[in-house]
Structures are given as C-alpha cells and as structure tokens.
Amino acid sequence: MKSGRKSSSVDKAFELISAVSGSGQSGMTLGELAAHTGVAVSTAHRYAISLLELGVLERDATGAFRLGVTLITLAGRYLEEDGLRAAAQPYLAELVEISGETVHLGVPVGQHIVYVDKVESAKSVRLVSRIGSRVPLHCTAMGKAVLAFLDEPRRAEILAVRTEPRTPRSLTGDALLAELDTVRDQGFAIDDEENEEGVRCIGLPIMNASGRPVGAFSVSAPAGRFSVGDCHRLAPVALGMAADIGRRIGYAAPRAPRARKPA
Missing domain, CATH: 3.30.450.40 (GAF domain)
Structure with missing residues (x-):
C-alpha cells in the first residue's frame, strides 16, 4: 500500500546507484553521473560523498565510481536467506x-x-x-x-x-x-x-x-x-x-x- 509520501533524495540516490551498477568495470566519473541523472555536478557530488561514506559506492584511483562493499554484503545476506x-x-x-x-x-x-x-x-x-x-x-x-x-x-x-x-x-x-x-x-x-x-x-x-x-x-x-x-x-x-x-x-x-x- 502506497503512503503517498516519497523522498526525492532517496529516489535520486538510488538513481545514482543504478547508473553506477550499469556502468560495468569502467565505473562512472562524477560528470557522467551528473549527466546521467540530470542534476548539477555539485548535487551529484553531495550524493556521491554520502554514498561513499556509507560504503555503497567506492572510488578508484582514476576518480571513477563503482559499487561498494556494503551493497555486496547486503546482497550476499539476501541471497543466503x-x-x-x-x-x-x-x-x-x-x-x-x-x-x-x-x-x-x-x-x-x-x-x-x-x-x-x-x-x-x-x-x-x-x-x-x-x-x-x-x-x-x-x-x-x-x-x-x-x-x-x-x-x-x-x-x-x-x-x-x-x-x-x-x-x-x-x-x-x-x-x-x-x-x-x-x-x-x-x-x-x-x-x-x-x-x-x-x-x-x-x-x-x-x-x-x-x-x-x-x-x-x-x-x-x-x-x-x-x-x-x-x-x-x-x-x-x-x-x-x-x-x-x-x-x-x-x-x-x-x-x-x-x-x-x-x-
């Protein structure tokens, strides 16, 4: 049952995660993330930093974002159960x-x-x-x-x-x-x-x-x-x-x- 209340921040965060997930081994740069999700680079950076701190995303030496270990851990628990x-x-x-x-x-x-x-x-x-x-x-x-x-x-x-x-x-x-x-x-x-x-x-x-x-x-x-x-x-x-x-x-x-x- 839908409550009628929805968080645009949560939606946008998941949009970023989905974009990174679909990027494969190359990952996505901050500019690519912003363009893909239709937000300013500064907004994409704010979301990305929060997701990095949570371990949902990781950033490699080239600056590209990839899925982080937190998602792997959660997915593993889901699959085990x-x-x-x-x-x-x-x-x-x-x-x-x-x-x-x-x-x-x-x-x-x-x-x-x-x-x-x-x-x-x-x-x-x-x-x-x-x-x-x-x-x-x-x-x-x-x-x-x-x-x-x-x-x-x-x-x-x-x-x-x-x-x-x-x-x-x-x-x-x-x-x-x-x-x-x-x-x-x-x-x-x-x-x-x-x-x-x-x-x-x-x-x-x-x-x-x-x-x-x-x-x-x-x-x-x-x-x-x-x-x-x-x-x-x-x-x-x-x-x-x-x-x-x-x-x-x-x-x-x-x-x-x-x-x-x-x-």
Whole structure:
C-alpha cells in the first residue's frame, strides 16, 4: 500500500546507484553521473560523498565510481536467506549436468527478470551473464514463462508498457499474446533468439503457495548447439524440476478432476 509520501533524495540516490551498477568495470566519473541523472555536478557530488561514506559506492584511483562493499554484503545476506534460491539450487546444478549448458534462476521485478543465481556450463564457449543483470520479460524464456502465468490484470499492466523488439525474432503485440497462450498450455517457454541473436533458451515458471509465478529458471546456450528440438526434449525433465521446486516453497498443484464412472 502506497503512503503517498516519497523522498526525492532517496529516489535520486538510488538513481545514482543504478547508473553506477550499469556502468560495468569502467565505473562512472562524477560528470557522467551528473549527466546521467540530470542534476548539477555539485548535487551529484553531495550524493556521491554520502554514498561513499556509507560504503555503497567506492572510488578508484582514476576518480571513477563503482559499487561498494556494503551493497555486496547486503546482497550476499539476501541471497543466503532467499528461500527460492535455496530450494532451486540443487535442481539448477542437476540441470547443468543433464543439459551440459548454463542455467539461470531469476525473479520478476517490474518489466524485467533479475538473475539471482547462475550455474555455469563446463563447455569452453559459454554465455556472458552475471547475477544482478536484468533482462526484459517479453522476449526471454524466463520472462515469458512468468508472464504466461500471471493473472490477467497484472499481465495487461506489464504489456501496456511499450515492448521494443530486441532482435528481428522478438515477438510483440498479438504474436506475443498468442505465444503466451502456447506457453501456458505447455508449461514452458522458448526464447528462440528473441533477446539475443545466436542464443536460445528454455524457461519454466516457479509457483509459490498462492499459485503465482515468483521466479523462473532457464537453460541457455549458443543456438548452434541447442536447437528448438533440444528444448522440447529437455522440457519433461525441467517441468518435473519446476514442480519439485514449487512444492519446496509451498506450491500445491491443483489436482485434475476425476473422471466420472459411466452410469
């Protein structure tokens, strides 16, 4: 429930943190921070100094800002205590062994999926991704798996925001809605090079005790060695794992109605 009171200072501080987070290893200079967040350099400096003192940001020898150890500590505590991640971890590891490919675990945040865990493939050619990265819901396997099982008002709210195609294969509009119907029927989604050219994934939703999708996991690989047929062959095992993870966090799948005996 929203209180109607909001701190613009807190909003701006998080905007700065988000900007630094997205800058990668290079970090951001004070001038870049100010330009990115639309404030004066003096204002950006004031916020940055406070965040430095709190350990939320760090500054290197070149003057660039990066995320600080405080955020890493807090994120580590969150991940250690996160029931979904703990419930899913053994299945993620098993799925890597079965598939030979990289497996991700994600949770929906707004119009995105945020990676909260990852188990790498042992193969020499692997995907570049990191825990904490955000990817769009509408064109990823995990995202479509979540979207397909949301209640209609929430799904409509998310899709009301303009969805930009990420590749020539990205689905939008009626094509995306039809795809979500298919995902709901079969229980899994396929990202057929829709988020990144040359990458194919299968994703499955994880349900909580209320029957809502609170996360998803995916198997991702270079499209040249992971075909759509491979996704379908892996689906039965992955569906069983999704059901098991859901049960571990309290989900009880609805029972199919019993057939009536003929009179």
